[in-house]
Amino acid sequence: MENIIEVKNIKRYYKIAKEEKGFWASLKSLVNKKYEIKKAVDDISFEIKKGEITGFIGKNGAGKSTTIKMLSGILYPDSGTVKIDGYIPYKQRKQYVKNIGVVFGQKSQLHWDLPLIESFELMKYIYKIPKKVYEENLKKFVELLDMEDFINQPVRQLSLGQRMRGDIVAALLHSPKLVFLDEPTIGLDVVAKEKIREFIKYMNKNEQTTIIFTTHDMQDIEKVCERLIIIDQGKKVYDGTIAEIKNKYSNIKNIEVMYEDGSKEMKTFDINKIPMNQVMEKLFTEESIKDISICEPEIDGIIRDIYEGKIELNADTKGE
Amino acid sequence: MRTYVEFAIKKFQNKMAYRLEFFMGIVNTIITIVVYLCIYKALYEGKAEVDGISYAMTATSFVISLGLSNAFHFNEMFIQDKIHDGSITNEFLKPVNFVFRLLWENIGEGLFRVVFNFLPAVVFACFYTKLCAPYSMGNFIIMLISVALGYLVLWLLSLIIQVLSFWLFSVWGIMTIKNVIVNILSGVFLPLWFMPDIIKKIIVFTPFESIYFTPIRIYLGEVTGMEMLSKLSLQLMWIGILGGMAGVLWSKGVKKLVVQGG
Numbered sequence: 001m002e003n004i005i006e007v008k009n010i011k012r013y014y015k016i017a018k019e020e021k022g023f024w025a026s027l028k029s030l031v032n033k034k035y036e037i038k039k040a041v042d043d044i045s046f047e048i049k050k051g052e053i054t055g056f057i058g059k060n061g062a063g064k065s066t067t068i069k070m071l072s073g074i075l076y077p078d079s080g081t082v083k084i085d086g087y088i089p090y091k092q093r094k095q096y097v098k099n100i101g102v103v104f105g106q107k108s109q110l111h112w113d114l115p116l117i118e119s120f121e122l123m124k125y126i127y128k129i130p131k132k133v134y135e136e137n138l139k140k141f142v143e144l145l146d147m148e149d150f151i152n153q154p155v156r157q158l159s160l161g162q163r164m165r166g167d168i169v170a171a172l173l174h175s176p177k178l179v180f181l182d183e184p185t186i187g188l189d190v191v192a193k194e195k196i197r198e199f200i201k202y203m204n205k206n207e208q209t210t211i212i213f214t215t216h217d218m219q220d221i222e223k224v225c226e227r228l229i230i231i232d233q234g235k236k237v238y239d240g241t242i243a244e245i246k247n248k249y250s251n252i253k254n255i256e257v258m259y260e261d262g263s264k265e266m267k268t269f270d271i272n273k274i275p276m277n278q279v280m281e282k283l284f285t286e287e288s289i290k291d292i293s294i295c296e297p298e299i300d301g302i303i304r305d306i307y308e309g310k311i312e313l314n315a316d317t318k319g320e
Numbered sequence: 321m322r323t324y325v326e327f328a329i330k331k332f333q334n335k336m337a338y339r340l341e342f343f344m345g346i347v348n349t350i351i352t353i354v355v356y357l358c359i360y361k362a363l364y365e366g367k368a369e370v371d372g373i374s375y376a377m378t379a380t381s382f383v384i385s386l387g388l389s390n391a392f393h394f395n396e397m398f399i400q401d402k403i404h405d406g407s408i409t410n411e412f413l414k415p416v417n418f419v420f421r422l423l424w425e426n427i428g429e430g431l432f433r434v435v436f437n438f439l440p441a442v443v444f445a446c447f448y449t450k451l452c453a454p455y456s457m458g459n460f461i462i463m464l465i466s467v468a469l470g471y472l473v474l475w476l477l478s479l480i481i482q483v484l485s486f487w488l489f490s491v492w493g494i495m496t497i498k499n500v501i502v503n504i505l506s507g508v509f510l511p512l513w514f515m516p517d518i519i520k521k522i523i524v525f526t527p528f529e530s531i532y533f534t535p536i537r538i539y540l541g542e543v544t545g546m547e548m549l550s551k552l553s554l555q556l557m558w559i560g561i562l563g564g565m566a567g568v569l570w571s572k573g574v575k576k577l578v579v580q581g582g
Binding site: 069072073074075076090093094097098100102104107109111112113114118121122125126127128154 | 322323326327330333334337338407409410412413414415416578579
């Protein structure tokens with residue numbers, strides 16, 4: 001498959017005014033303002049193939065949103081290039097945005113006071129969607145996301161989960177080739193999350209939609225994405241499949257120990273450093289143990305360790 | 321074009337969702353009309369004419385400018401709010417021109433006010449006091465065009481100040497000053513006939529005359545024939561000038577946002 005997204009060495013620095021404390025300092029800053037440079041995105045490159053579904057994760061403030069903004073054409077990179085489906089997004093914005101769909105989980109684009117269906121109607125005019133395509137898509141999406149019950153209700157009366165489904169449909173009605181989902185599951189319950197994940201997978205599989213997905217919920221990533229890009233402090237720290245990252249850390253074992261008195265404790269071992277038989281020997285000789293269970297590391301834990309700097313990602317774990 | 325009309329329709333529907341606001345709007349407009357007509361009546365002290373202008377003309381002028389200012393009723397802090405919470409960039413993710421979209425949404429909201437607040441209030445005012453009929457059918461039609469142009473002048477003035485929020489933290493103060501100046505110099509509350517001569521001479525060189533006063537004079541027949549066309553072209557000239565200014569500011573603002581990142 002050919003690449004739909006090619007990102008080469010993009011950088012984006014922000015100048016942030018340095019505010020000093022105290023009256024005199026603020027007077028001084030009127031005349032001589034000092035700035036700090038914050039490297040929001042610092043030399044990131046990657047390629048994404050058509051029909052791929054990529055998870056894009058990182059801590060708050062890691063540079064995800066800035067990257068998404070550059071990819072969606074609403075921010076110029078300071079240097080480097082972005083090429084998506086033959087367009088340079090920030091230069092050919094008006095043409096380019098016809099082919100993409102964007103959902104910001106934190107910001108709704110629906111008309112607050114009108115029934116949900118009215119917002120969808122408006123999309124038909126904004127994107128000049130042919131009537132037949134619009135009706136087909138709408139019928140299909142409403143069915144898949146179980147929206148018949150509330151499609152005629154004003155948006156302000158919808159629950160967060162219902163509203164989010166509405167937002168996702170609104171962004172996909174024009175059958176975009178590429179979709180950015182920025183935290184589409186934020187604040188939702190398990191059932192609503194599952195519905196949205198199923199839908200995203202369906203769109204990817206049946207419509208070959210390329211999807212870029214940011215989230216803080218590792219379940220989302222595990223269940224939906226094939227590929228994972230992790231960003232930290234403006235730099236790409238991991239790019240590869242989910243299975244790969246799990247394999248890499250399969251040497252880390254979590255052992256839940258239950259003592260005679262019923263209390264439980266979680267212990268973590270690296271079996272490359274201490275083989276399992278030694279771990280067991282140590283455990284059983286030193287304590288009086290009722291039961292143990294060994295758990296594979298979960299993606300949650302691995303990602304947390306990467307964020308906290310406990311796991312060093314060396315060159316060979318960076319994929320590619 | 322169809323897309324933008326659709327924005328106006330949606331905004332119109334949006335406003336209909338609030339029934340209380342809708343009824344209160346009618347009451348509000350009627351009270352305003354009654355209060356101002358009482359003030360004018362008192363100022364006329366029973367005289368038929370002041371400075372050659374009859375009471376009915378003053379009353380008509382007030383009702384028309386009230387209608388126009390009713391139409392011009394929207395959130396003038398919209399762009400500022402969008403810039404503050406950062407959602408302005410999301411507006412660029414749609415293949416629509418944001419400024420035109422804004423114009424049409426505001427028109428939709430304005431039409432709502434005119435149809436549901438202003439027209440009932442005019443019917444009421446007709447029973448309450450005697451208003452002038454339009455000078456002629458031709459004048460009435462030209463007036464409607466002139467009203468649309470006056471609306472655009474007013475809208476562009478607001479847009480220019482709204483767009484300044486790309487550079488200023490708050491434009492609320494400037495907006496308030498602008499509204500006071502517009503209300504006084506364009507003659508919403510005191511028709512321009514009664515202004516001191518020196519101010520009248522200055523106003524001729526400003527866009528304020530083009531907002532309410534030109535349509536009112538056309539309606540009343542103070543301006544007729546070819547002079548109407550020259551008044552309309554003066555309005556068009558102001559739309560050109562203000563539109564040009566707004567356009568330059570807007571594209572600079574967007575550039576600042578997109579290139580420098582806000």
